[in-house]
Amino acid sequence: MNQEQLIGSVVEEVLKQLAPGADGTQTVMPGAPTAPLQQTADGLGLFGDVDAAVNQATVSQRQLATASLEVRDGICCLLKQMAKENAQDWGRIEFEETKIGRLDHKIAKLEMLSGVAGVEFLRSAAHSGDAGISLDEAAPWGVLGVITPVTHSIPTLTSNAINMLAAGNSMVVNPHPSGAKCAAMAAAEYNKAIKTEFNIDPLICVIDPPTLRSAEEIFRHAGIPLLVATGGPAVARAAMKQAKRAIVAGPGNPPVVVDETADFDNAARSIISGAGFDNNLLCIGEKEVFVVASVFDKMMDAMRRAGAVELGHQEIEKLAQEVFTFEQDHYAVKKEHVGADAHILGQLCGANVSVGVDIVFGETDESSPFVSEEQMMPFVPFVRVSNFEQAMDLAIKYEHGFGHTTIIHSNDLDHITRMGRACNTTLFVANGPSTACLGIGGEGYASYSIATPTGEGVTNPLTFTRFRRMSVSGALRIV
Ligand code: NAD
Numbered sequence: 386m387n388q389e390q391l392i393g394s395v396v397e398e399v400l401k402q403l404a405p406g407a408d409g410t411q412t413v414m415p416g417a418p419t420a421p422l423q424q425t426a427d428g429l430g431l432f433g434d435v436d437a438a439v440n441q442a443t444v445s446q447r448q449l450a451t452a453s454l455e456v457r458d459g460i461c462c463l464l465k466q467m468a469k470e471n472a473q474d475w476g477r478i479e480f481e482e483t484k485i486g487r488l489d490h491k492i493a494k495l496e497m498l499s500g501v502a503g504v505e506f507l508r509s510a511a512h513s514g515d516a517g518i519s520l521d522e523a524a525p526w527g528v529l530g531v532i533t534p535v536t537h538s539i540p541t542l543t544s545n546a547i548n549m550l551a552a553g554n555s556m557v558v559n560p561h562p563s564g565a566k567c568a569a570m571a572a573a574e575y576n577k578a579i580k581t582e583f584n585i586d587p588l589i590c591v592i593d594p595p596t597l598r599s600a601e602e603i604f605r606h607a608g609i610p611l612l613v614a615t616g617g618p619a620v621a622r623a624a625m626k627q628a629k630r631a632i633v634a635g636p637g638n639p640p641v642v643v644d645e646t647a648d649f650d651n652a653a654r655s656i657i658s659g660a661g662f663d664n665n666l667l668c669i670g671e672k673e674v675f676v677v678a679s680v681f682d683k684m685m686d687a688m689r690r691a692g693a694v695e696l697g698h699q700e701i702e703k704l705a706q707e708v709f710t711f712e713q714d715h716y717a718v719k720k721e722h723v724g725a726d727a728h729i730l731g732q733l734c735g736a737n738v739s740v741g742v743d744i745v746f747g748e749t750d751e752s753s754p755f756v757s758e759e760q761m762m763p764f765v766p767f768v769r770v771s772n773f774e775q776a777m778d779l780a781i782k783y784e785h786g787f788g789h790t791t792i793i794h795s796n797d798l799d800h801i802t803r804m805g806r807a808c809n810t811t812l813f814v815a816n817g818p819s820t821a822c823l824g825i826g827g828e829g830y831a832s833y834s835i836a837t838p839t840g841e842g843v844t845n846p847l848t849f850t851r852f853r854r855m856s857v858s859g860a861l862r863i864v
Contacts (some may be wrong), residue, residue, distance in 0.1 A: 396470050430576040430587025431569050435602040435674055438557045438590040440780040442528040443608060444553035450525060451805060454504055456583050459751055460546045460697060461503035468543050471574070476654040479539050479567040484511045485724030486536070488661035494540045500824045500831035501544045504551045513864075516856045520849040523850035525553030530603040532614040533623065536666040536724070536761070537833050538564030541615055544833035544844075546575065546589050549613075551846040559595040559603055561616070569593045577707040601700045604629075611849070615834045617759075626840065631850060632841050634668075634834035637789030639819060640780035641674040642804060644773045644795040648724035649680070649687035651816060652794035656765060657693050658826070659792075659818035661743030664724045664763045668835065669790045669812060669819040673756045674767045675776040679747075681769045689769075694727065694738050696747040696764070701755070704734035709754045716754040718761065727763045756783055773797075777804050784810065792819055 416435075432438035449457065475494035479727045510521040529549055531758070533541040538560055549556055560568035569591050576587040590794025592599045603609060604627045612631040614624035621635035643652050660671040676684045689695060696704065708722040708730075717735065722733070727745045738745055749755055749766040756766050768774045780791055791808040793815050795801055805813045812822040821827025823843065835846045 386688065388856070397597055403758040408776050415858065428451075428473055429573040430590045431593040432590055433574060433593065434708045435557065435592060435599055435606060438592060439528055439608040441587055442557050445588045445590075446525070449466040449550065449555060449588060450553055452583065454507075457551055458504045460579055460583060460588075461551050462581060464543055464547050464550075464575055465499050465501070465503075467575065467578060467616055468495045468539075468571075471555065471571075472496045475539055476568065477573060478570065479564065479724045481762070482567050483535050483538060483724075486598075486663040486666045493538055494833075497825065497831055498540060498547065500544050501547045502551070502830045502832070503547055504846065506830075507551065507844045508847065513862050515538055515862075517859045518861045519854055519856040522853045522854075522855070523552065523847055524853045526611045526849065526851055527554060528609050529554050529849060530606065530612045531556045531558040531610040532600055532603070532612075532616060532620055533560045533564075533568065534616045534670075535556060535561035536663075537562040538568045540590075541833040542568045542571060542589070544831070545613065545615075546572075547833065548844055548846045549849045550588055552849040556590065557603055557606075557609060557721065558589060558591045560591065562595055563588065564597050568714075568861045576714070589674055613834065613844075613849070623839060631838050631839065632834075632844070633839045634844070635787060635789070635837045636759055637668045637787050637837070638672050638757075638783060639669060639787055639790040639792060640783050641671050641792040642773070642776040642780050643674060643676040643680070643684050644776065644793070644797060644800050645677050645680050646800070647680070647684075647794035648816070649684050649794075649795065650691065652684065653687035653693070654689040654795070655745050655792075655816070655818040655826075656688070657691050659820055660765045661727075661763055662818075662820060664726060664761075665744075665765075666761050667819065668722045668759075668821065670761075671761060671765060671792060671819055674765060675770050675774060675779050676767055677776060678769050678771055681767070683714045685748070685767065692734070692743065693765075694731070694742050694745045696731075696734065696736050697747050698748070700734040701747045701749055701753070701764075701766075704730060705754055707733040707791065708760070708762065716758050718758055723761045730762060730764050751779055751783070773800055776829045777807055780804070784808065787837060789835065790814070790819060790822070809843050813836055813841075 472492045472495035480488045480491045512519040551578045572589040572591040614620050615634040617636045621633045624631040656671050708714045728738040728740045744763040746765045790812040791810045793804050801815045818826050823831045830842045
């Protein structure tokens with residue numbers, strides 16, 4: 386079956402599933418069922434209403450909880466393998482649906498899921514002494530309510546699934562409406578494969594079609610003890626004000642500082658690689674650069690040498706008029722330009738930028754909306770500052786307290802240390818692209834959800850577990 390036929394069959398199945406309860410009268414309470422539901426006997430895991438999804442996820446999670454760790458590991462490996470094998474097709478499908486970013490990087494993002502942490506991250510601790518023994522375990526929460534962004538629809542769904550299933554949970558997912566079809570397609574494929582290989586019913590239950598209302602139902606559902614939201618300021622606020630715990634992977638506006646001691650060619654290559662990745666859709670991507678005045682021209686030369694195309698002052702002004710609106714007292718990015726190619730940005734401002742150029746850049750002052758806004762486009766503003774202290778102050782100012790990501794290019798250990806302390810962000814990269822902190826061009830495991838305002842950081846299976854301790858008083862110590 387080709388991908389178009391697959392989507393067609395998924396839609397047909399969803400319509401079939403929706404038929405009995407489509408009047409919204411379904412009243413099954415969460416946690417009640419103990420057997421697989423009729424409507425998901427095909428294993429697709431797509432639901433028109435939240436109650437039905439939670440019911441199925443509850444049943445499936447019980448099946449997973451009684452399966453072995455080996456099965457959980459097998460599921461994680463299966464998801465990684467499927468993402469890799471389908472990277473070309475699924476990357477294209479996501480690109481065609483969302484119409485943002487770059488096809489080659491949509492594919493790369495699916496391949497990079499191999500670096501996401503699985504069951505190997507689960508740890509138990511033992512305490513042994515005169516009074517007996519205690520064992521600390523990482524237990525599942527149950528059904529997790531998951532909100533995913535349009536910027537990486539299938540990758541976030543998959544990355545979350547690898548972490549959450551490894552930890553023994555199931556999921557009810559409300560994808561971004563603009564990336565919902567591809568998320569539903571991938572989830573249906575994963576669920577079918579898990580059923581075939583491990584005889585477990587849908588663990589990745591997706592609301593199809595997702596709406597803001599279904600997101601709110603997930604937030605408030607009594608059968609969901611933990612929320613995990615990945616997205617911008619509105620969803621971060623909405624998730625954190627709920628009366629249950631939320632793990633929130635919120636927005637960023639990562640600043641870069643370049644001081645007098647930097648390796649300018651390395652800095653240029655790194656900024657182009659990080660900001661150019663998927664046309665700067667990544668929350669960690671370099672969004673604005675503060676360069677010490679004494680080396681500003683050297684840095685701009687290095688950018689040109691590395692293949693970025695410079696825009697002049699008037700072109701930058703024109704581009705800003707095209708891609709931002711100014712409402713009341715703040716700028717807003719026009720959605721239709723998010724994730725556009727650099728040559729399209731060139732067309733918008735009358736600059737000659739060839740197809741295939743990774744990023745455009747240019748000098749602005751700090752008042753430019755390209756500095757203050759998380760623009761998610763491959764234009765990077767460079768601001769001239771008098772010294773390192775001013776660069777650091779402006780980096781902190783324009784990171785907006787998101788606590789997300791900051792980057793420095795410097796060979797001065799004192800500067801690197803001071804900036805790392807002062808910025809206090811979840812991720813801090815020195816002398817590499819922003820992706821270094823997710824294991825690409827650096828060390829560490831990958832994730833598509835960096836929990837920032839709630840502090841869990843680069844999410845992994847332990848993030849989605851509950852601490853439980855078993856104590857045996859006065860016995861079982863064998864030494
Ligand atoms: P978005 O905020 O528009 O949407 C994210 C998700 O939240 C979508 O599913 C959307 O439907 C939902 N949503 C939005 N407002 C909501 C509300 N009031 N109530 C309930 N649900 C709501 O963001 P996007 O354009 O999809 O993604 C880009 C944003 O996400 C950027 O700000 C980026 O920095 C951030 N992001 C962060 C991470 C991270 O790991 N920290 C990862 C990816 C993206």
